Amino acid sequence: MYIRDTIAAVSTPPGNGGIGIIRISGDLAATVGHTVFKPVNDGGLVSHRFYFGTISDTSTGEKIDEAMSVFMRAPRTYTREDVLELHCHGGWLVVERVLALVLSCGVRLAEPGEFTRRAFLNGRIDLVQAEAVMDIIASKSEAALQLAQRQREGILSRRIENVRSCLIRSLALVEAYIDFPDDDLGETDVTSICSSVKEAQDIISDLLLTFEEGRIMRDGISVLIVGKPNAGKSSLLNRLLNENRAIVTHIPGTTRDIIEETISFEGLSIRLLDTAGIRHTDDLVEQEGISRALEKIPLADIVLAVFDTSREFSQEDQLILEALAGCRTIAVLNKTDLLERFILPDEERFVSIIKIAALSGAGIDLLKQTVCRLFLHSAGLDSRESVALSKARHRDALVSAELSLRHFSVGLRDRNLELLALDLRNALQAVGTVTGQTATDEVLDQIFSSFCIGK
Ligand code: GDP
Numbered sequence: 001m002y003i004r005d006t007i008a009a010v011s012t013p014p015g016n017g018g019i020g021i022i023r024i025s026g027d028l029a030a031t032v033g034h035t036v037f038k039p040v041n042d043g044g045l046v047s048h049r050f051y052f053g054t055i056s057d058t059s060t061g062e063k064i065d066e067a068m069s070v071f072m073r074a075p076r077t078y079t080r081e082d083v084l085e086l087h088c089h090g091g092w093l094v095v096e097r098v099l100a101l102v103l104s105c106g107v108r109l110a111e112p113g114e115f116t117r118r119a120f121l122n123g124r125i126d127l128v129q130a131e132a133v134m135d136i137i138a139s140k141s142e143a144a145l146q147l148a149q150r151q152r153e154g155i156l157s158r159r160i161e162n163v164r165s166c167l168i169r170s171l172a173l174v175e176a177y178i179d180f181p182d183d184d185l186g187e188t189d190v191t192s193i194c195s196s197v198k199e200a201q202d203i204i205s206d207l208l209l210t211f212e213e214g215r216i217m218r219d220g221i222s223v224l225i226v227g228k229p230n231a232g233k234s235s236l237l238n239r240l241l242n243e244n245r246a247i248v249t250h251i252p253g254t255t256r257d258i259i260e261e262t263i264s265f266e267g268l269s270i271r272l273l274d275t276a277g278i279r280h281t282d283d284l285v286e287q288e289g290i291s292r293a294l295e296k297i298p299l300a301d302i303v304l305a306v307f308d309t310s311r312e313f314s315q316e317d318q319l320i321l322e323a324l325a326g327c328r329t330i331a332v333l334n335k336t337d338l339l340e341r342f343i344l345p346d347e348e349r350f351v352s353i354i355k356i357a358a359l360s361g362a363g364i365d366l367l368k369q370t371v372c373r374l375f376l377h378s379a380g381l382d383s384r385e386s387v388a389l390s391k392a393r394h395r396d397a398l399v400s401a402e403l404s405l406r407h408f409s410v411g412l413r414d415r416n417l418e419l420l421a422l423d424l425r426n427a428l429q430a431v432g433t434v435t436g437q438t439a440t441d442e443v444l445d446q447i448f449s450s451f452c453i454g455k
Contacts (some may be wrong), residue, residue, distance in 0.1 A: 007110035011454035017090035029082040032105045037069045047073035080122035113451025127436030142267035143217040155387040166200035171424040214388030216375045220269030227306030228316035232334040235358035237274040265368045303329045310338035401430040
């Protein structure tokens with residue numbers, strides 16, 4: 001449901017800043033501009049021009065702030081409605097007062113993401129692009145930002161549109177035969193339907209193959225550091241972070257909780273989770289730390305199992321290996337600056353084995369590179385037209401479309417036109433939820449409610 005009322009919100013972050021921007025979108029935007037803002041060179045507000053002036057409360061005559069204002073006439077605006085922006089001083093009180101003044105002109109406070117939702121509802125961008133706007137704001141690494149920009153430009157949307165047009169073409173042909181039940185499906189039309197469906201399937205499966213990499217680009221790699229107490233987990237974390245975030249001591253069992261930090265390497269973000277040392281203990285607090293560490297194992301993209309090579313392989317090391325059964329694990333052989341007493345059993349179960357000395361930093365860059373290379377198989381977004389899927393919502397929709405198309409291909413043998421049309425419609429429905437043509441209000445509510453206010 002889209003009620004065409006006028007909305008307003010503060011578009012700059014909460015708190016004090018240099019500038020605070022209040023954005024207004026809807027039919028009342030121009031009226032609000034004329035009511036609250038007076039340019040110094042009085043001569044009216046020409047669209048898409050910036051003016052210097054004052055914001056005043058006309059009911060009391062009180063001057064609230066000196067400000068800049070820009071009015072943008074629809075449709076060349078973010079929402080495709082009339083938009084007004086008031087740029088005042090960025091103190092929270094002045095921003096709140098200007099917002100209150102605007103709301104007193106018959107304007108409603110915007111919901112989170114409502115400006116972008118209007119841009120979507122008015123056809124300026126599709127749902128993939130709207131979600132990409134949010135990703136741009138939330139990007140924590142170069143890779144995440146680059147991917148979000150490609151999606152905002154519409155590269156992913158164009159692929160999805162190609163799938164849709166293949167399916168629409170095929171559905172039109174099938175439905176034509178449903179309308180003329182006496183005609184059998186002709187061979188030329190069968191060939192043409194099959195080739196369109198195959199084209200759609202190929203685009204979908206190519207996109208699905210990019211999901212793992214896209215997800216890593218967007219969300220980063222989550223890396224869990226485990227090892228027995230004193231193996232050097234905290235020292236490794238500090239090395240990776242280049243600071244003394246975790247407490248390093250000689251007494252085993254000092255890191256009692258999970259420490260979480262994010263670093264950026266080769267344009268990717270790496271989320272590091274340092275855990276309590278895993279060992280048998282009677283200390284209740286430590287036990288809690290250990291059980292949290294074990295819980296985190298399945299959530300990690302990769303586990304770094306840290307071993308102290310200055311000691312022999314022990315019962316505790318064995319315990320860790322057992323806890324990690326089935327996990328993608330890199331064996332990190334630490335303290336290689338000391339006399340080596342350690343033999344790693346079962347070497348082939350590790351995706352890689354890296355020797356380091358956390359104390360001096362030897363081997364740390366190789367370790368970081370190894371982690372990144374494990375996840376970025378291709379050259380990432382190499383060409384201007386490369387793009388990847390990065391959201392589970394998109395992946396799930398395409399998996400569901402793929403399934404319907406598989407039913408379609410199997411059903412083609414029986415030539416039951418109604419069923420074939422149903423499979424194509426189901427596939428179209430699923431694909432349409434990605435770009436938004438068939439997304440329900442509930443889906444839209446869910447997506448836009450995670451946006452920030454004022455976007
Ligand atoms: P954790 O309990 O696994 O977090 O281990 P810590 O990081 O607290 O390290 C335990 C002890 O091993 C500390 O005294 C560290 O200084 C020492 N240590 C860590 N890495 C190295 C290393 O590469 N070489 C040497 N010689 N000592 C290290």
